[in-house]
Amino acid sequence: MTTKKMAIIATKGTLDMAYPPFILASTAAALGYDVQIFFTFYGLQLLRKDLSNVMISPLANPAMPMPIPMPVMVQMLPGMESMATMMMKQKLKKHGVASLEELRDLCLEADVKFVACQLTVDLFEFDKSEFIEPVEYAGAAAFFGFAGETDICLFV
């Protein structure tokens, strides 16, 4: 049986959108897939050693369930993002959902390959020393080398 492959393009850097790439990648790896995640634009934030600035905002996110209805004017107030992030993290913990750090570690343990978009690193002037290891730095063409042969390819 040939090994199945999956590629994910992770483009978002918020707490809610950080979960799908890591959940899908760790699960696919557990099922025996060879997995790569290509992190580009805001997705690069998910490769930082320190993930404390990966947050969730209720602003412009009308689908986010809130304990009480919150007018947009209130959501704009300073500190609302931190509060929403804290509440979301508590909720995740209460439901036994792994932290992003834990899921990311599980991916690395399972040999999921992390590829960072070099263009984004240059564009946002990211300091590579702030990123975890191992991460490979490459461009779109390198990604297609792997993605072109996958069974599943997702854009998140």
Place this chain on the structure above:
Amino acid sequence: MNFDKEFNASGMSCPLPIVKTKKALVDMASGQVLKVIATDSGAVKDMQAFADQTGNTLLSTSEEGGAYVFMMQKK
């Protein structure tokens, strides 16, 4: 049913029961049985799917005191 190793995934949500079941199987020998306890109701379908896709055999699924018990035989 006899088993060789037990992994308790109680309280864990998707994808941890599956990802950690896979990890628990790594150092087991072919034919040995892993008992997995989980409280995540999504694990019922996921364990079967895991078995189907990895070639391991899900010998049984049962419910005991509000938890699900799976017997997974390593390929």
